[in-house]
Amino acid sequence: MRIGVPKEIKTHEYRVGLTPASVREVLRSGSHQLLVQKNAGAEIGFTDEDYKKAGAKIAATAEEVFAEAEMIVKVKEPQPAECARLKPGQILFTYLHLAPDPEQTQALVRSGAIGIAYETVTDDKGGLPLLAPMSEVAGRMAIQAGAHHLEREQGGRGVLLGGVPGVKPGKVVIIGGGVSGTNAARMGIGVGADVTVLDISARRLQQLDDLYGPRLKTLFATSDAIEESVTDADLVVGAVLVPGAKAPKVMTREMVKRMPKGAVFVDISIDQGGCSETSKPTSHAQPTYIEEGVIHYCVTNMPGAVARTSTFALNNVTLPFALQLANKGAKAAMLENVHLLRGLNVFCGQVTYKAVADDQKLPYVAPEKALAA
Numbered sequence: 001m002r003i004g005v006p007k008e009i010k011t012h013e014y015r016v017g018l019t020p021a022s023v024r025e026v027l028r029s030g031s032h033q034l035l036v037q038k039n040a041g042a043e044i045g046f047t048d049e050d051y052k053k054a055g056a057k058i059a060a061t062a063e064e065v066f067a068e069a070e071m072i073v074k075v076k077e078p079q080p081a082e083c084a085r086l087k088p089g090q091i092l093f094t095y096l097h098l099a100p101d102p103e104q105t106q107a108l109v110r111s112g113a114i115g116i117a118y119e120t121v122t123d124d125k126g127g128l129p130l131l132a133p134m135s136e137v138a139g140r141m142a143i144q145a146g147a148h149h150l151e152r153e154q155g156g157r158g159v160l161l162g163g164v165p166g167v168k169p170g171k172v173v174i175i176g177g178g179v180s181g182t183n184a185a186r187m188g189i190g191v192g193a194d195v196t197v198l199d200i201s202a203r204r205l206q207q208l209d210d211l212y213g214p215r216l217k218t219l220f221a222t223s224d225a226i227e228e229s230v231t232d233a234d235l236v237v238g239a240v241l242v243p244g245a246k247a248p249k250v251m252t253r254e255m256v257k258r259m260p261k262g263a264v265f266v267d268i269s270i271d272q273g274g275c276s277e278t279s280k281p282t283s284h285a286q287p288t289y290i291e292e293g294v295i296h297y298c299v300t301n302m303p304g305a306v307a308r309t310s311t312f313a314l315n316n317v318t319l320p321f322a323l324q325l326a327n328k329g330a331k332a333a334m335l336e337n338v339h340l341l342r343g344l345n346v347f348c349g350q351v352t353y354k355a356v357a358d359d360q361k362l363p364y365v366a367p368e369k370a371l372a373a
Contacts, residue, residue, distance in 0.1 A: 002070045004036075005034070007037045007062065016046065017072075027055040071091035071326065077097055087113065093325060097117070097272060102360045105356060141306065142268055150263075162192030172237065174237045185208070236251070
């Protein structure tokens with residue numbers, strides 16, 4: 001198979017779909033060809049010479065990569081210019097986050113490509129293995145970003161999350177106890193903050209209590225509990241996830257209005273539309289804005305800020321699936337692996353992920369039926 005790796009073009013996105021080591025593994029697994037765009041990994045220390053030594057061919061432009069490749073391996077969702085380059089039957093393996101993005105959905109449908117989304121591929125335990133490492137990164141970064149923007153010079157209320165002897169620590173409230181929420185809690189506890197996690201799963205709250213004991217407070221996530229918790233919070237982290245669907249708006253504008261002025265809200269859920277009525281996507285170039293006196297950090301590609309770490313972590317989990325697609329072809333690979341099949345969001349002009357179809361009121365075709373046809 002001819003596999004293409006273009007340079008990411010989303011604002012301040014420096015990750016790359018395949019590392020040189022991953023390229024070498026792909027080429028060792030079968031009679032494949034790798035085409036990597038010039039300087040695709042340059043920002044994180046991967047030179048074109050590194051890719052050449054691994055066996056890849058270097059392409060001068062993205063147009064060349066998209067024109068020649070049967071499968072495109074990326075990191076972030078394709079931008080409009082990239083969607084326009086996709087071809088019928090071409091495999092696109094990347095994060096898509098289609099539910100809050102009808103324009104991208106329509107562009108992929110028009111392209112006739114096969115869109116397999118990292119964030120909806122599953123595993124034997126019902127987890128999301130290709131989303132997990134980036135959720136870990138984003139959760140840890142949420143505390144780091146929140147602490148920075150709490151500084152008075154950044155417009156925050158001037159609170160040190162860990163406090164000092166004789167001064168109480170900052171209060172961190174995390175809505176959602178999944179992978180990103182748990183990692184945010186870990187970092188918050190690590191810096192000495194007063195941390196509370198809210199979740200709708202009593203079982204998950206029990207697991208967090210077993211893990212962190214009295215260092216972490218847990219609450220069942222009713223609307224009242226969320227409202228009471230955020231009222232005096234210095235930092236709120238939105239870590240709500242419904243796989244493949246839009247994030248529910250668990251934070252109302254009224255709740256945000258009741259937060260202290262200069263407090264910070266970091267919305268990790270923004271890739272799926274955000275979990276607050278006041279959330280709107282931002283970028284690393286302009287990461288924050290103020291609503292109701294609260295600093296909002298809603299960067300849609302948070303892990304891109306630590307692109308080298310994120311690229312290695314992502315390749316660790318995406319490579320086995322990329323190898324299956326390359327060695328068996330898209331249809332055979334997905335028919336043999338139900339977890340890869342669940343990653344199929346768009347197939348040759350059809351929407352094949354129900355949550356996306358429901359959110360956007362589009363016709364839905366079951367992935368098994370699409371492949372059979």
